[in-house]
Amino acid sequence: MKQLIKNFTIDETELFFASIGEKAYRARQLYAWMYGKNVATFDEMSNYSKSLRALLKQKCVVSPLICEDRQTSQIDGTEKFLFKTYDGHYIESVLLKNDFNDTGRLTICISSQIGCQMGCTFCHTARIPFIRNLETAEILDQINQVRRLSGLSNNNIVFMGMGEPFMNYNNVIKAATIMNYTFGFHLSVRKITISTCGILPRIEQFIEEEHLFNLAVSLNDTSSEKRSVSMPINRKYPLEKLADLFNKKMPKAHNRLTLEYVLRKDNISKDDAKRLKKLFKYSRIKLNLIPLNCSTDNTARPSDEEIESFIKELEILNIPITVRKSLGSDIDGACGQLSGKKYSDSL
Numbered sequence: 001m002k003q004l005i006k007n008f009t010i011d012e013t014e015l016f017f018a019s020i021g022e023k024a025y026r027a028r029q030l031y032a033w034m035y036g037k038n039v040a041t042f043d044e045m046s047n048y049s050k051s052l053r054a055l056l057k058q059k060c061v062v063s064p065l066i067c068e069d070r071q072t073s074q075i076d077g078t079e080k081f082l083f084k085t086y087d088g089h090y091i092e093s094v095l096l097k098n099d100f101n102d103t104g105r106l107t108i109c110i111s112s113q114i115g116c117q118m119g120c121t122f123c124h125t126a127r128i129p130f131i132r133n134l135e136t137a138e139i140l141d142q143i144n145q146v147r148r149l150s151g152l153s154n155n156n157i158v159f160m161g162m163g164e165p166f167m168n169y170n171n172v173i174k175a176a177t178i179m180n181y182t183f184g185f186h187l188s189v190r191k192i193t194i195s196t197c198g199i200l201p202r203i204e205q206f207i208e209e210e211h212l213f214n215l216a217v218s219l220n221d222t223s224s225e226k227r228s229v230s231m232p233i234n235r236k237y238p239l240e241k242l243a244d245l246f247n248k249k250m251p252k253a254h255n256r257l258t259l260e261y262v263l264r265k266d267n268i269s270k271d272d273a274k275r276l277k278k279l280f281k282y283s284r285i286k287l288n289l290i291p292l293n294c295s296t297d298n299t300a301r302p303s304d305e306e307i308e309s310f311i312k313e314l315e316i317l318n319i320p321i322t323v324r325k326s327l328g329s330d331i332d333g334a335c336g337q338l339s340g341k342k343y344s345d346s347l
C-alpha cells in the first residue's frame, strides 16, 4: 500500500526524502505545496523533476480522502462535507462561517475517528459502528479539501466532529502540531481546540506535555450519577476526578479550558449551577452552552426562557458564558448530529 505522505512531520518527511536519495530541503518544498498552495497531486509540484514526481506518485498519496457529498444549510450557510476514506468508510467535516462578519472567525469542525466508542446519549456518532482511528493524514486532509472545495481559508479548527480525539491521541496531537507549523497551515495554537469527553489519563498527558492548544471538555451534567447515564465514560473517569485534575494541574499549564454543556430540560436547575461552582475552581474557564440538537425519548431541548433562566443562575460562577448557536441543523451538521451519511439511514 502507498504511504500517506501527510502522516509525516517535517522531520519525518526529511528522513523520507533522504531514504530516496533526495536533499532535506525537498521536505519544506513539499509542505509548501501541500499546505501553502494546497495542491492535491504530485503532478502539480512544478519545482520537482519529472522523475522525482513519478517516484513520489509510485510510493505515496497526497490527498487520501474523496469528497462524496456537500450540503449547504439554507438557514445559516453552514456547509457539511462527506468524505470517503481509502478503505471505503465515511467521515464528515463542517465549515462554519456564520460569525465571520462579526468575529472574523472561519471554523472547520473536523473528525478524528470513524465512529466512536464513547456512547454519549445525545450524539448521533455514538449510534454508528466504530471502525477505526483516523490517520494524521486523514485529519489534515479534511482541512485541505474543505479549503479547496469552498475556496475559503479557515483560521479556526475544532476537533468536535466524529470521534473522541483523545482516543486517537497521538495522531490528533501530531495533526494539530502540523497545522501549527509556519510552513504547514500556520494556524495559531490558540485557534486549535481539542475537545474531549474526559479521558483522564490523556488529559493528564496533554497537560504534562505542555501543549498549548485550547482544551474543551464535554461536561453536560453536574452530578456523577446523571453524567454516567448521558456519558458512560463518567463511570470510568468521574466528574469529580476530572474537576480535581483541572483545579490542581491547569493553573501550571495556563491553557484556556472550555467546558461544553449540552442543555437538556433535566440538567439546567439552580442546583446544577451551584454544583458547577463547587466543582471548578480554575480561573481560566469559559462555559459554552449548547442547546440539545439530538433529542431522545428521555431528553428534550429546553425552551429559550428556560435557557435564559439557567444563564441567570450561572452568574454565580463569574466566568464567561456563551450560548452556541445551532448551525446547520437542517443538514444534520449541528453539534452531535454528525454520523456519516452512509450510516445515518438506519438511525
Ligand code: SF4
Pocket (backbone or CB within 6 Å): 116, 117, 118, 119, 120, 123, 124, 125, 126, 161, 162, 163, 164, 197
Ligand atoms: S459526543 Fe463525542 S465522545 Fe461522545 S459519542 Fe459523540 S463523538 Fe463520541
